[in-house]
Amino acid sequence: MASWRNPLDGPDGTTVTAANGGGQAWSSVTGGTMVYTTSRAFRGPGCATATSETIGYLIRNLSGSASPRADMVAYVWLSTTPLASTQDVPVLRTYTSAGIAAALVLRGMSSNNPKIVLSTRGSGSNVDRWTSTPNIPRGTWVRVELNTEAGTSPTTGAARARMYAGDDTTPIADSGLVTGVDTAGSSGIVQDARAGMSSGVWVDHIGIRDGADATGSPWPSAVAPTVALPGLTVVAPGAPWSTVATVGTDGSIASTAWTVTRVSADGVTDVTSQTTGQGTLTLGSTAPTVGGVRLDVSVVVTDGDGLTGTATTTVHVPTGANLRPLAVDGQGDPWSILGGAATQGQALGDGSTQTGVRSPDVPAGASSTRRWPLQPATPRDALDITVGGLSTSAGDLTVTAQLWAPRGVLVATKSGQASGSTLSLSVPDAATTIGTDPTAWADMWVAVTAVA
Numbered sequence: 049m050a051s052w053r054n055p056l057d058g059p060d061g062t063t064v065t066a067a068n069g070g071g072q073a074w075s076s077v078t079g080g081t082m083v084y085t086t087s088r089a090f091r092g093p094g095c096a097t098a099t100s101e102t103i104g105y106l107i108r109n110l111s112g113s114a115s116p117r118a119d120m121v122a123y124v125w126l127s128t129t130p131l132a133s134t135q136d137v138p139v140l141r142t143y144t145s146a147g148i149a150a151a152l153v154l155r156g157m158s159s160n161n162p163k164i165v166l167s168t169r170g171s172g173s174n175v176d177r178w179t180s181t182p183n184i185p186r187g188t189w190v191r192v193e194l195n196t197e198a199g200t201s202p203t204t205g206a207a208r209a210r211m212y213a214g215d216d217t218t219p220i221a222d223s224g225l226v227t228g229v230d231t232a233g234s235s236g237i238v239q240d241a242r243a244g245m246s247s248g249v250w251v252d253h254i255g256i257r258d259g260a261d262a263t264g265s266p267w268p269s270a271v272a273p274t275v276a277l278p279g280l281t282v283v284a285p286g287a288p289w290s291t292v293a294t295v296g297t298d299g300s301i302a303s304t305a306w307t308v309t310r311v312s313a314d315g316v317t318d319v320t321s322q323t324t325g326q327g328t329l330t331l332g333s334t335a336p337t338v339g340g341v342r343l344d345v346s347v348v349v350t351d352g353d354g355l356t357g358t359a360t361t362t363v364h365v366p367t368g369a370n371l372r373p374l375a376v377d378g379q380g381d382p383w384s385i386l387g388g389a390a391t392q393g394q395a396l397g398d399g400s401t402q403t404g405v406r407s408p409d410v411p412a413g414a415s416s417t418r419r420w421p422l423q424p425a426t427p428r429d430a431l432d433i434t435v436g437g438l439s440t441s442a443g444d445l446t447v448t449a450q451l452w453a454p455r456g457v458l459v460a461t462k463s464g465q466a467s468g469s470t471l472s473l474s475v476p477d478a479a480t481t482i483g484t485d486p487t488a489w490a491d492m493w494v495a496v497t498a499v500a
């Protein structure tokens with residue numbers, strides 16, 4: 049079984065071709081000229097119609113010898129003005145190798161009382177098997193469905209035609225399953241499905257399903273769009289920056305909304321949203337001009353069915369070289385280490401989860417900062433660093449611990465006030481925010497600031 053759909057949401061005014069969008073590609077296009085239009089739509093931004101009463105056809109090849117059944121559905125809108133001369137618009141048809149299998153025809157199109165007709169293959173010409181009693185409503189969306197079962201002889205085929213108002217589940221008209229008719233000669237195969245349209249007949253959302261096990265409505269369920277963004281990016285301060293969302297959809301894209309959260313070096317966030325730009329987000333004059341900023345970027349794509357897909361990425365805007373880490377044996381005293389660690393690297397590296405640091409006396413209104421090299425041995429998915437046992441001799445200080453990645457990128461920050469308190473720096477998504485380059489993981493550091 050294979051499902052296939054096309055919501056006909058191509059660019060407004062563009063001639064419909066086999067491959068120019070509007071949904072999944074057609075196998076071929078023939079007959080009159082068809083165009084996408086946003087003048088109306090059952091779902092999504094638009095639909096398609098023909099530019100004259102010369103009927104255009106969209107053809108979809110089925111699964112060859114594996115297609116003893118084919119089911120089709122489409123939404124149609126008839127102008128309130130009858131066509132000038134055309135009587136029949138075969139909106140849904142299935143074909144076998146020897147010609148037509150079954151057809152759902154809009155008949156009486158030049159009258160005010162059009163009907164739907166089910167016809168199947170005959171010797172020389174199609175044979176009408178059923179005509180609806182109700183008229184086809186004009187000036188509103190109507191759903192039509194055609195089921196075809198290919199028999200293995202001219203008397204073992206079956207077909208069914210139905211008409212509904214919009215997405216209703218109870219039909220306005222139903223032929224029932226017409227059996228014992230010729231749909232495929234003796235081939236047992238339905239090989240393609242065709243949708244037709246004329247001027248005055250707008251068509252939207254065509255669904256096709258084939259295979260031996262096709263049952264129920266042929267309209268396949270809509271699939272949420274897939275969205276992807278490039279991974280972690282590092283850009284220079286002030287440099288314009290842009291990114292492109294890669295979107296996969298079985299229909300159209302109704303909207304694209306971006307959110308950019310700026311996380312500054314002091315942990316302040318500034319959220320901005322951008323709904324224009326569609327698939328591309330560009331930060332030009334609004335790009336960060338100061339380093340030490342992280343941008344958390346997310347995009348939400350909504351398709352014509354109202355389903356959404358989302359993706360996130362991170363952009364680091366590093367600071368200047370003045371924030372390079374100290375050497376492992378750097379001397380920042382009078383800060384000192386408390387506890388059992390023999391070296392600063394060990395104290396703040398893999399082998400220690402509890403490290404005490406001692407600040408110097410800090411006069412009121414002053415501050416003191418010490419940077420501690422950090423040497424994790426390997427990249428990891430998550431990173432937890434605890435700066436504990438803060439000891440001061442000047443009463444309560446406000447102590448801030450920050451975890452910095454290479455290139456001056458602030459990864460995490462935490463503040464506390466009580467002497468002896470513990471500050472935990474947790475980076476659950478370290479592999480994303482820091483990356484997986486081992487040299488990067490060997491070039492990280494923690495800054496501890498005491499403010500009296």
Ligand SMILES: [Ca+2]
Nearest residue numbers: 055091092094
């Ligand atoms: Ca549409």
